[in-house]
Amino acid sequence: MSEQQLPVVVIGAGPAGLAAAAHLVERGIxxxxxxxxxxxxxxxxxxxxxxxFSTWSEVVDPAAEKLLAPTGWVKPDGATYPSGADWxxxxxxPLADVLGDKVRYGTTVTGVSRVGRDRIxxxxxxxxxxxxxxxxxxxxEQRxxxxxxxxxxxxxxxxxxxxxxxxxALGEKAASARISYxxxxxxxxxxxxRYAGKRTAVIGSGASAFTALASLADLAKSxxxxGTHAVWILRRGISGSTFGGGTADQLPARGALGLAAKAAVDQGHADAVTGFRTDAIERDGEQVVLVGDDGRRLDPVDEVIVLTGLRPDLSFLSELRLGLDERLQAPxxxxPLIDPNQHSCGTVYPHGVNELSHPEKDVYLVGMKSYGRxxxxxxMTGYEQVRSIAAALAGDQEAAERVELTLPETGVCGGAGLFDEPEATPADGGGCCATPSTLTIGIGAPAPSGGC
Structure with a gap:
């Protein structure tokens, strides 16, 4: 086969991967x-x-919708908020089913290289x-x-x-039975x-931590x-931006989530411990004790929920020449466009093939993987990424460089923003800024407790 007849391999059948496949199909690739x-x-x-904390209208890719439409697929109400299971x-x-044998399950990529060429x-x-x-x-194994x-x-x-x-942390592995990530x-x-009536430490300052705090507060009131109580551990102090954009957030459910976490603290369901960086975890009978790098020892807790972020697995790409930032492990x-000290979801400039290219031609990290830490x-940022990349692979550079996305703003942009604290540098589980749980937030008018 000529190289043009070979497929484009997409690793992962998640939102960005399936959207990439839809755009490639639309381009005849x-x-x-x-x-x-x-x-x-x-x-x-x-x-x-x-x-x-994004609505259905924001999490369905346009090219994917075109593939689905002829099958009789009915798009969910665009104003409602899906759970992960709904999504x-x-x-x-349904999108993967339409793609049929273009999607293979139970297939783990263990390495990528050039034929006959190692990294050198x-x-x-x-x-x-x-x-x-x-x-x-x-x-x-196959190739x-x-x-x-x-x-x-x-x-x-x-x-x-x-x-x-x-x-x-020292002792983290030994205490694994008491820790969830x-x-x-x-x-x-x-x-x-596992958590009812227990004292639980929640470590992190992003939307995932907000969700855990609000969830535990809801449990405490049931x-x-x-006896359910949370200890919220932050590596810095609490400032005006700690709880996010609140009512100023253009994603209302994201703002409501921060307010729910604030309510958990204000109502006494959670105690905040600031300026604490965990160095070790020690056993104390059936409980564990967190020890800070400054020598502080917190009171024993029954459980620990660690929401200090996610990081990319780059091991199977080690034979490729990637150009990655030394801090974020992003292209x-x-x-510079996604530095969490300066940007929230809505202040990141829409980007595509130019920002996602590497020294190794025709290799791209997209979706949550592209953001590194x-x-x-x-x-919707991931959908714009793969639209641009598919256009570039089809030789349509004008379309690849055209911006076709407008993002909502966080309401706390500029200087110290929503993700001001270092521990928030990836604090979200699930990717796609999707973190809040399905509990109902009882602050003002009921709002979907979700985020992205």
Missing amino acids: EPLVLEAGPAAGSAVREWGHVRL AERYLQ VDADREAQPFTVQIELADGS LLAQAVIDASGTWPTPSPIGGNGLP RIPDLKNPAVRA DDGT LELA APTFLA
Whole structure:
């Protein structure tokens, strides 16, 4: 086969990966989507109890909608807020079904390189197609050829550890039975029993932490939650921007989530501990004690929820020449646009192929993966990324460089913003800025407790 006849391999059948496939199909380019899980949106399904703070109108890609329309698919009410489970079952899986054998499940990518060329070799490099090494569910291995590679594998599988220095805290592994790195699903009876009546430390300052605090506060007010209490641990202090944009946020559910977290503290369901960077975790009978790098020892807790962010897995791309920012692990041209010290989801300039290119031609990191350790990602940003990349791969540079996206603003932009604190540098689980849980926020008029 000539290189033009080879497929574009897309890694991951999540929102960005399936949108990439839809745009490639629209451009007459054959995609091959490789998904490690057993279904479309496998990572999204793991946070199915979480509600997005974007509405349906903002999380359905236009090219994907065109593919779905002839099948009789009915688009959900654009003004409503889907949960992760809704998103996967009512949009991602139907889209994957339309793509048919262009999507392969149970397929884990273990390496990507150029045929006959490791990372070092220059000679005739760009003339060689990509070789993609995969492992199937039965443990067997294969190699596939591709004309280009779009990595939309996200960051969900690699949560950041507790340690304030980015490394696991001393004793973190030994205390793993008491630690969770995900937003708890308190509608699940077994999970609810784990936290009901318990003292739980919540570490982090982003939307995921807000969700956990609001969820635990809701549990504390229920009949079976007597004695439930949270200890909210922040690496810096509490300022005017700590709880986000509030009523000024153009994504109302995102603003309401911050207000719900504030209410949890104000109403006494959570105590805030500021300026605390965890250095070690020690066992104290059935409880654990967090020890700070300044020597402070907090009172024992029963459980710890760590929401200090996510980070990209770059190991299977080690034979490719990537240009990544040394801090964020995002593409060099994109990194200044998404620096969480300066930007929230809505202040990131729309971007595409120019900002996402690498020294290795025709390799792209998209979706949450493209943001590296930055937490400020929106689903519609990923859709714009893959639209631009598909246009570039089709040779339509004018369309690739055209901006076709307007983002909502956070309401706390400029200087110290929504993600002012270092621990928020990826604080969101689930990607796509999708973190709030499905609880109802009882602040003012009821609002969907969701974010993105």
